[in-house]
Amino acid sequence: NDTLLVDLLTPALAAFLKQCPDIRLDVLLSNQSLNLSKRDADVAIRATDHPPETLVGRRAARIAWALYGRASDFTEAGTIEIGHLWEHRWVSLGEQFTGLKAVRYLAQHVAAERIVYKVNTVLGLAEAVEAGIGIGFLPCFIADTKPGLTRLAAPDPGFSADLWLLTHPDLRHSPRVRLFLDFIAVELGRMKPLIEGSLAMSPRGTVADAPPSDAT
Known part of the structure; x- marks a missing residue:
């Protein structure tokens, strides 16, 4: 693609x-x-x-996929409690991408009203996160090359x-x-x-802090 x-x-x-x-x-x-x-x-x-x-x-x-947000929205040093992000605004790929583990996980764990933006391309999703529309899961090979994005969690092997x-x-x-x-x-x-997501600086949190993933 x-x-x-x-x-x-x-x-x-x-x-x-x-x-x-x-x-x-x-x-x-x-x-x-x-x-x-x-x-x-x-x-x-x-x-x-x-x-x-x-x-x-x-x-x-x-x-590898990880959770990202706009860098200017997460400027404080220290670890972010991932559990605090579930009430944040989220962006996601559309229903036609439910074959992707990260998309299924988001649909299962984030309230529908918190997913404020859906798009049918991964590049469009990265642009949405960088524009500050919401936080979202992205492939590391895209997001880690964008200075305007910051990792909010380590890559989840399940994704x-x-x-x-x-x-x-x-x-x-x-x-x-x-x-x-x-x-x-x-x-x-x-x-x-x-x-494989090993180039970025240490993330602020880990997906392990989130509700258990049943992505397969």
């Missing part, structure tokens, strides 16, 4: 094309899974804990999802597909600390 493309993949794709100028890339963005068996695409880059058994590939990283590089078994030995997968795997490996 656009989140992975804008914040992670575009620099890696640019580096790949610089190294391999004879290769052309046709990038398709979709929140729906394309059918690699029907050759809708040669390679899929997906955030999922359950990649299709019909595809082969490798896990590049584990995408994480694997990032996979996948292709059809018939293409796994294609020289160009193999070259692309190997290159992108190395580039994402360099960004792994950012993707």
Whole structure:
């Protein structure tokens, strides 16, 4: 989707094309899974804990999510009691994203009237938090690069999802597909600390202070 493309993949794709100028890339963005068996695409880059058994590939990283707020709204030093935030204004992704663990958790634990803003893109969600509309859960690889945001809690492992590089078994030995997968795997490996949420400064609190999560 656009989140992975804008914040992670575009620099890696640019580096790949610089190294391999004879290769052309046709990038398709979709929140729906394309059918690699029907050759809708040669390679899929997906955030999922359950990649299709019909595809082969490798896990590049584990995408971390954490709770963020606008930095200017949380300027006091010291630990924030996460329990005090449940009455805060919240922002969330829409119902079409209930497959995401963080979205389900928010719907289960925050009163509906406190969720004042919903949007159907993760980039739009990050912009909403940065604008001060409310606090919300965001992927660390987006939020930790924005000076206007601050972590309010450590990444919750229960919200994480694997990032996979996948292709059809018939293409796994294609020289160009193999070259692309190997290159992108190395580039994402360099960004792994950012993707997995280990680059940010120590958070103010932990999600462990919140009501127990039953996200699965």
